[in-house]
Amino acid sequence: MKQVMDRTRAVPARAPDDASAGPRVGLALPALTALVVGSMIGSGIFALPSQMAGSASAGPLLIGWLITGVGMLTLAFVFQSLAQRKPDVDGGVYGYAREGFGPYVGFTAAWGYWISAWVGNVAYLVLLMSTLGYWFSGFEGGTTVAAIVGASILLWLVHALTLSGVRNAAFVNVVVTIAKVVPILTFIAIAVVGFRADVFAADSWGDGAGLGSTMDQVKNMMLITVWVFIGIEGAAVYSQKARTRKDVGRATIIGFVGVLALLLAVNLLSYGLMAQAEIDGLADPSMAGLLENEVGAWGAGFISAGLVVSLLGALLAWVLLAVEILRLPSQDHVLPAALAKENRHGAPAGALWLTNICVQAMLLWTLVNENTYTDLVYLATSLILLPYLWSAAYQLKLALLGETYGHGQGRTRDLVVGALSLTYAVWLVYAGGWQYLLIAALFYFVGTALFVWGRKESGQPAFTGGVEKVLVAVVAAVSVVAVVGLLQGFVSV
Numbered sequence: 001m002k003q004v005m006d007r008t009r010a011v012p013a014r015a016p017d018d019a020s021a022g023p024r025v026g027l028a029l030p031a032l033t034a035l036v037v038g039s040m041i042g043s044g045i046f047a048l049p050s051q052m053a054g055s056a057s058a059g060p061l062l063i064g065w066l067i068t069g070v071g072m073l074t075l076a077f078v079f080q081s082l083a084q085r086k087p088d089v090d091g092g093v094y095g096y097a098r099e100g101f102g103p104y105v106g107f108t109a110a111w112g113y114w115i116s117a118w119v120g121n122v123a124y125l126v127l128l129m130s131t132l133g134y135w136f137s138g139f140e141g142g143t144t145v146a147a148i149v150g151a152s153i154l155l156w157l158v159h160a161l162t163l164s165g166v167r168n169a170a171f172v173n174v175v176v177t178i179a180k181v182v183p184i185l186t187f188i189a190i191a192v193v194g195f196r197a198d199v200f201a202a203d204s205w206g207d208g209a210g211l212g213s214t215m216d217q218v219k220n221m222m223l224i225t226v227w228v229f230i231g232i233e234g235a236a237v238y239s240q241k242a243r244t245r246k247d248v249g250r251a252t253i254i255g256f257v258g259v260l261a262l263l264l265a266v267n268l269l270s271y272g273l274m275a276q277a278e279i280d281g282l283a284d285p286s287m288a289g290l291l292e293n294e295v296g297a298w299g300a301g302f303i304s305a306g307l308v309v310s311l312l313g314a315l316l317a318w319v320l321l322a323v324e325i326l327r328l329p330s331q332d333h334v335l336p337a338a339l340a341k342e343n344r345h346g347a348p349a350g351a352l353w354l355t356n357i358c359v360q361a362m363l364l365w366t367l368v369n370e371n372t373y374t375d376l377v378y379l380a381t382s383l384i385l386l387p388y389l390w391s392a393a394y395q396l397k398l399a400l401l402g403e404t405y406g407h408g409q410g411r412t413r414d415l416v417v418g419a420l421s422l423t424y425a426v427w428l429v430y431a432g433g434w435q436y437l438l439i440a441a442l443f444y445f446v447g448t449a450l451f452v453w454g455r456k457e458s459g460q461p462a463f464t465g466g467v468e469k470v471l472v473a474v475v476a477a478v479s480v481v482a483v484v485g486l487l488q489g490f491v492s493v
């Protein structure tokens with residue numbers, strides 16, 4: 001197809017509420033909700049107690065969760081609103097960025113999201129093998145030769161399942177999502193019984209823990225809270241395959257509320273089971289150590305088994321999201337067309353092969369670099385901040401310009417939601433730290449070569465305006481700083 005216009009693919013218009021669209025073949029509300037929950041509940045909730053205990057005491061923890069809860073709720077509302085107001089825009093974070101700000105901004109959203117997804121999968125595999133070390137000593141730590149071999153075998157088994165078709169993989173994800181919630185609910189029930197208010201209230205503001213000021217503690221916990229919520233946009237990313245667009249918004253809100261309740265319960269109750277310093281010293285998954293402290297050795301085994309199931313589900317969910325976020329830009333000539341190629345089962349084989357080859361390469365890299373689970377988590381989280389920011393900015397842009405709003409239709413709610421979500425996204429970039437921002441720019445600059453390739457092979461100019469050229473120049477300049485920093489040692493991630 002020659003000279004495709006620089007906008008989202010033309011699709012027959014539908015009413016925002018999808019009321020007249022009628023039923024169609026696709027992922028229904030349970031499958032979409034499971035995709036949201038399954039992608040959010042992976043490893044984060046099982047390692048949450050110790051990661052938070054190393055960053056914040058109970059007081060700053062409550063402040064941080066309040067900021068996170070409000071911020072992520074506004075993002076959930078953003079994805080719900082955009083799914084209904086822009087039913088012809090597919091791909092969630094990618095589609096909204098491209099529709100609102102042009103092809104190159106769309107590329108940055110898709111590329112950052114994709115890298116975040118597969119780096120996150122490396123973190124999942126490392127922690128999964130480390131968890132198996134509870135039973136098999138050769139896997140202890142997650143980065144031994146035996147662990148990397150085991151992770152590689154598992155990776156390619158998931159690859160084969162996904163090649164058999166997205167709907168098959170989505171069905172398996174529903175089953176796994178239900179199974180992995182059970183140990184979390186068990187932990188919460190036992191923690192409620194064992195909770196001690198005096199333990200929770202001890203050194204509430206971290207005065208004796210050496211964690212810094214209240215603001216420092218709140219900032220330090222931000223990337224962790226974002227990590228455990230990554231996946232909130234899962235239904236929006238798969239909007240093209242949804243049965244109705246209303247289900248996209250519903251799945252997003254249902255998934256968010258359910259996961260938020262679980263995260264708050266696990267994190268806050270854990271501070272009433274053991275002293276903060278003791279929780280900070282627990283090995284991952286720290287939830288296992290907490291339950292072992294309450295009920296004995298079987299508790300650690302039970303949580304470890306639950307984590308294995310959870311990680312398998314999260315790995316599958318994120319493979320699905322990673323390939324989808326490459327497939328759609330490839331159809332739009334924002335990335336090379338080969339990445340949109342599907343096999344006879346309708347699975348995007350080109351995107352899947354590239355994704356899992358990258359995962360395999362980084363798994364091998366961990367053998368010599370000893371990346372910890374937390375290092376990978378921070379890197380994956382930092383790369384998804386920009387896609388979130390573009391979505392929030394697009395919501396605010398629509399509300400300010402009145403696009404998709406009928407005569408007399410109120411925009412106050414959407415203006416407030418858009419402003420709050422954008423403010424939260426900017427705060428996350430600030431809280432994440434400049435080092436991760438530099439590394440993210442380097443990833444974007446490397447990927448720009450694929451963007452230019454995709455544009456040129458369809459006969460379109462690489463960059464469509466002065467703003468895009470300025471943005472590329474900024475990314476290039478920051479990338480140079482990142483490379484210099486890595487060589488000189490003042491950047492280390």
